[in-house]
Amino acid sequence: KxxxxxxxxxxxxxxxxxxxxxxSPISGHRSVSWYQQTPGQGLQFLFEYFxxxxxxxxxxxxxxxGRQFSNSRSEMxxxxxxxxxxxxxxxxxxxxxxxxxEQFFGPGTRLTVL
Amino acid sequence: xxEVEQDPGPLSVPEGAIVSLNCTYSNSAFQYxxxxxxxxxxxxxxxxxxYSSGNKEDGRFTAQVDKSSKYISLFIRDSQxxxxxxxxxxxxxxxxxxKLVFGQGTRLTINP
Numbered sequence: 339k340x341x342x343x344x345x346x347x348x349x350x351x352x353x354x355x356x357x358x359x360x361x362s363p364i365s366g367h368r369s370v371s372w373y374q375q376t377p378g379q380g381l382q383f384l385f386e387y388f389x390x391x392x393x394x395x396x397x398x399x400x401x402x403x404g405r406q407f408s409n410s411r412s413e414m415x416x417x418x419x420x421x422x423x424x425x426x427x428x429x430x431x432x433x434x435x436x437x438x439x440e441q442f443f444g445p446g447t448r449l450t451v452l
Numbered sequence: 453x454x455e456v457e458q459d460p461g462p463l464s465v466p467e468g469a470i471v472s473l474n475c476t477y478s479n480s481a482f483q484y485x486x487x488x489x490x491x492x493x494x495x496x497x498x499x500x501x502x503y504s505s506g507n508k509e510d511g512r513f514t515a516q517v518d519k520s521s522k523y524i525s526l527f528i529r530d531s532q533x534x535x536x537x538x539x540x541x542x543x544x545x546x547x548x549x550x551k552l553v554f555g556q557g558t559r560l561t562i563n564p
Contacts, residue, residue, distance in 0.1 A: 373552075386550045442498075445493070
């Protein structure tokens with residue numbers, strides 16, 4: 339079974355631009371979560387989608403948004419990029435998202451903002 | 453104060469040593485506790501998961517949760533160079549269980 343895939347793997351943008359990252363979960367998984375990983379703050383939860391609905395949200399500004407499609411694929415968007423948005427963005431999928439299910443992480447998209 | 457605290461290390465030990473990794477947490481509502489391993493340029497992978505208090509063993513790995521002291525531990529026996537990685541503890545509540553709160557991660561090196 340294929341793992342979680344994320345595209346693109348690397349991205350360079352400049353301040354003020356916007357970016358869209360894509361995540362394809364493991365086949366059959368309906369819950370997709372997004373995390374930001376930086377050396378200073380570590381791994382921080384952004385949001386979780388289940389059946390096309392945002393179910394949980396972390397403490398990030400409104401510039402960070404996401405969506406999930408009917409096939410469970412998910413995208414996250416960051417508008418008006420800031421230097422501090424440079425990070426590894428990780429997507430994780432789990433089967434149902436009820437109670438605790440193991441989350442399977444993708445390799446991440448490394449975003450550099452210049 | 454972060455909800456989950458973890459010493460970032462780095463920690464360097466000789467091959468074959470017993471490794472002890474620890475975290476503390478502050479949110480009493482946390483019921484799920486996990487340990488993830490992350491190799492360089494890879495996403496985290498789940499090593500161990502426990503619900504509420506107690507011990508769990510899987511091969512060379514043992515996870516312990518003490519809810520009375522809000523302490524999470526991972527022990528690695530007979531450590532191998534291939535265990536060199538960053539180890540992350542994580543916790544979550546029953547409500548919104550998919551919202552994991554991670555520690556900072558401890559970078560571990562096992563020296564041959």
